[in-house]
Amino acid sequence: MYVPRPHLPADRRVYNQIQRCSTDLLYSRETEDLTMLYRPLFWTSYWCEDWLASSGYRGGCEYILISSASSKTAFCFAYSVRKRIERGLPKESTSNVRIIGLTSKGNLHFTEKLGLYHEVYDYDSFLSAKPFHTKDKSKPQPRWIYIDVAGNQTLNSKIYTHFASPYSVSKLVAAVSLGMTNLAPGEAKADTIEWTANLENTSENGGGTKPISSSPSLGFWPRTEQFFLPEWLAIRRLQLTPTQMFDAQKEAWGALMQDCPSWVKLEYVYGGEQVQKAYEAMASSSRGLGPDKGWIWSMWDTEAENGVIKAKL
Numbered sequence: 001m002y003v004p005r006p007h008l009p010a011d012r013r014v015y016n017q018i019q020r021c022s023t024d025l026l027y028s029r030e031t032e033d034l035t036m037l038y039r040p041l042f043w044t045s046y047w048c049e050d051w052l053a054s055s056g057y058r059g060g061c062e063y064i065l066i067s068s069a070s071s072k073t074a075f076c077f078a079y080s081v082r083k084r085i086e087r088g089l090p091k092e093s094t095s096n097v098r099i100i101g102l103t104s105k106g107n108l109h110f111t112e113k114l115g116l117y118h119e120v121y122d123y124d125s126f127l128s129a130k131p132f133h134t135k136d137k138s139k140p141q142p143r144w145i146y147i148d149v150a151g152n153q154t155l156n157s158k159i160y161t162h163f164a165s166p167y168s169v170s171k172l173v174a175a176v177s178l179g180m181t182n183l184a185p186g187e188a189k190a191d192t193i194e195w196t197a198n199l200e201n202t203s204e205n206g207g208g209t210k211p212i213s214s215s216p217s218l219g220f221w222p223r224t225e226q227f228f229l230p231e232w233l234a235i236r237r238l239q240l241t242p243t244q245m246f247d248a249q250k251e252a253w254g255a256l257m258q259d260c261p262s263w264v265k266l267e268y269v270y271g272g273e274q275v276q277k278a279y280e281a282m283a284s285s286s287r288g289l290g291p292d293k294g295w296i297w298s299m300w301d302t303e304a305e306n307g308v309i310k311a312k313l
């Protein structure tokens with residue numbers, strides 16, 4: 001079922017979709033709450049990783065750096081990389097990839113505890129951490145890919161300046177914008193990013209060394225690319241059969257549902273009044289909800305008996 005939203009471009013159709021549980025082949029009552037928490041953003045992380053993997057991680061990389069590492073989109077991306085490493089696919093050179101998370105000080109412990117990143121650093125001190133300075137004799141210039149979920153201009157300047165330095169031991173081969181968790185309302189920053197579409201990233205942009213025209217002083221540099229799920233799915237639909245796509249998603253979703261329950265603690269709020277109170281408390285708090293919690297808000301006053309709720313619609 002689709003909600004008509006004619007003002008949106010045609011390729012946003014996927015966001016207009018409403019799926020009834022009864023026709024959802026990935027639905028199960030036991031994982032309904034986790035589905036609400038993870039479904040849309042997991043597919044973004046999953047297909048973004050698929051997109052990068054389709055270019056062999058841009059010809060191979062040693063490090064994947066992810067900002068806003070405590071966000072679900074970020075850690076689901078890290079999880080997807082881990083799953084690929086576990087599968088040990090020969091095509092991509094992923095076996096030595098180290099996944100580095102960057103987060104705020106208050107979310108450091110949570111992010112480390114997830115166990116999805118090889119290393120986690122806070123935004124203030126990460127540049128003094130070993131991976132940013134270590135020379136590896138076998139890899140004279142380790143290659144890094146940056147997945148930006150924070151969208152924080154100050155942080156990004158720090159990162160780009162580090163890699164642009166002639167003293168940097170590493171090379172940034174791709175910078176991908178995936179989210180904007182740190183963007184405060186009213187910030188004009190989104191207008192200043194130079195977006196590119198996520199093209200089929202085979203050999204053409206495998207090296208990822210296009211100059212950023214707005215930053216000529218940085219010399220050759222990967223341009224910030226924006227991953228946009230519908231675009232990549234449109235390409236994948238030409239490469240894979242519907243069955244292959246469904247099977248891949250089913251396997252990934254089944255694994256996620258097994259692996260994710262310990263990551264975020266679900267808390268339940270029942271009834272319209274309580275939900276309103278919870279919403280107002282969260283909206284007035286400067287840090288919103290901590291990354292360790294997922295709230296399930298129900299307009300019914302109590303939990304369903306035997307998992308059965310009589311639909312009011």
Ligand SMILES: NC(=O)c1ccc[n+]([C@@H]2O[C@H](COP(=O)([O-])OP(=O)(O)OC[C@H]3O[C@@H](n4cnc5c(N)ncnc54)[C@H](OP(=O)(O)O)[C@@H]3O)[C@@H](O)[C@H]2O)c1
Pocket residue numbers: 040041044067068069070071072073074102103104107149150177178179180181182227228229286287288289290291
């Ligand atoms: N490209 C796409 O198609 C796509 C799809 C899904 C999601 N996204 C984007 O990805 C981003 C992450 O989404 P998500 O659902 O994964 O987020 P989430 O789990 O709710 O992540 C929240 C994180 O945002 C950071 N944060 C910064 N300021 C905050 C504040 N005032 N209150 C709470 N958290 C704050 C914190 O991370 P740190 O402390 O680690 O920075 C926090 O852990 C969003 O910008 C979303 O729009 C994009």
